Amino acid sequence: MKFQPDNNGYYGQFGGAFIPELLYxxxxxxxxxxxxxxxxxxxxxxxxxxxKHYVGRPSPLYHAKRLSEKYNTTVYLKREDLNHTGAHxxxxxxxxxxxxxxxxxxxxxxxxxxxxxxxxxxxxxxxxxxxxxxxxxxxxxxxxxxxxxxxxxxxxxxxxxxxxxxxxxxxxxxxxxxxxxxxxxxxxxxxxxxxxxxxxxxARLQAIISEEIKIQLKDQTGNENPDAIIACVGGGSNAAGAFYHYLNNDKVELIAVEAAGLGVNSGESAATSQLGEVGVIHGSKTILMQDDYGQIVEPYSISAGLDYPGVGPLHAFLHESKRAKFMNATDKEALQAAYELTKIEGIIPALETAHALAVLPKMDLSKYNTIVINLSGRGDKDLETYIQHLDK
Missing domain, CATH: 3.40.50.1100 (Rossmann fold)
Incomplete structure (x- = not known):
């Protein structure tokens, strides 16, 4: 299956350029x-x-040994949080x-x-x-x-x-x-x-993430292909980068994690793939949350980077074609995952990234030997939120 856009920018039925004449x-x-x-x-x-010299790439691919022991599988974290400015x-x-x-x-x-x-x-x-x-x-x-x-x-x-x-x-x-x-x-x-x-x-500019994963994983394990790659998805750039060089390799499972907010069906959610329908937002045809009149439904997530009512057209196509598996995590699950990683590995993740970590307890991990999670950002910016919920 073709995962690159055609000349008009379409991934299957999704994409294109729906723009005012002045911007053409x-x-x-x-x-x-x-x-x-x-x-x-x-x-x-x-x-x-x-x-290399300004951002600090390549970012490390870290074998999270204690997290791996807890979930009885091998988990690697792609440390985009260590980039200059703290994210991908x-x-x-x-x-x-x-x-x-x-x-x-x-x-x-x-x-x-x-x-x-x-x-x-x-x-x-x-x-x-x-x-x-x-x-x-x-x-x-x-x-x-x-x-x-x-x-x-x-x-x-x-x-x-x-x-x-x-x-x-x-x-x-x-x-x-x-x-x-x-x-x-x-x-x-x-x-x-x-x-x-x-x-x-x-996607092309973020593809450096998966380019490095392939090299680093082969160096550490002898195999450039993990069993699964997990990344959080709002618009979806960190996931696009982590998936990019594996899109045509169906032996590698791609897992995209959206923000379920207070619950997928709570009315306070940003789980686009579960709640959305085909429509146009911000210049492209994709899947987005909308009401019966085509008006955008306000998304919600504790994470400021994931409360987007749509998803990029590549991800809409990955969802429709079933090339990627879409999962979700609630605010509470993301907070628990963030506290867990902090206590087990000494790494404070961004709230966005915490959603990707939060699906580990929901997965049947017996069928995965090696999992790469894209640690897309560090948690400094979310400390106030973490502190508010620390004792709850």
Missing amino acids: PNVKELKDNYIQIINSSEFQEAYKDLL KVNNTIGQILIAKYLGKTKIIAETGAGQHGVATATVCALMGLECVVFMGETDIKRQAPNVARMKMLGARIIPATSGSKTLKDATNEAIRYWIQHPETYYLIGSVVGPHPYPDMV
């Missing part, structure tokens, strides 16, 4: 140039150099800032939920001396204060989104509106969402 020149410019830029020796040299997001922003420079752009806009993409974008803008504007939901600004402070220190201007649930969806809406009004800007999208070519471009 911007998106076409990117579509016409991104693959040529990414494949150029100039880009690859600059990208790899920054990933920087893999994408380094790549896109280089593409923006190739296209002659001088002003960057971005959306952010948990703040990690905002921090990663502000970081590379500071590095390259470019103006940076970040849109962030008012709710997320309050619950992700450390990342807001980092963005401001890095010189970014933060514009609050005050509509809807005041979270990631609304920040994206505001960013797109701003982009329409200021078409000279470059929109640095943070996940495998949005109009083509963004989902494919972001």
